[in-house]
Amino acid sequence: DAGVIQSPRHEVTEMGQEVTLRCKPISGHDYLFWYRQTMMRGLELLIYFNNNVPIDDSGMPEDRFSAKMPNASFSTLKIQPSEPRDSAVYFCASSLGTPNTGELFFGEGSRLTVL
């Protein structure tokens, strides 16, 4: 079975540009998570969805970040405008059932560099 699929794998952009990261969760999984990983801050939860509905977006750093899940097989994380401090690896993960008992399956990540 295909795992969580993220695109692009690498993105280099200039400050002020819009960035869109994409994620396809594992079919049948009802939870989807967006994380950001940096050396300084580690792995931070940005937002998670249950059955396509955002449940907790308290980790979204500011209004420049937005996430959508229009259907069960697709989610986007958008940064507009991007800033150099947004440079990080962004992971999407999905799980079946409540995250309290389930296993998170991570995608390979999207490495974002903002110049």
Place this chain on the structure above:
Amino acid sequence: QKEVEQNSGPLSVPEGAIASLNCTYSDRVSQSFFWYRQYSGKSPELIMSIYSNGDKEDGRFTAQLNKASQYVSLLIRDSQPSDSATYLCAVSGKLIFGQGTELSVKP
């Protein structure tokens, strides 16, 4: 205080030794605890989960949980160079991850 704290390491152990990784958490109502392994340049993968006080063993891995002390640990017996990775502790609720402990197993 961070919600989940780990020593960042690096922790270096010789091949065949026991590696001990520790994690403390601040939310007393947390019920589920997880250890993820992340190889350099790769994504995290789940290796252990624990829900009750005490020990849980899976092959060379043992997870230990003490809810009264808000402490969870991971022991790796007979450490191998292939165990060299960053180990992330995660706590339920919102699946908050610690900073991770980098483990290096020297041949």
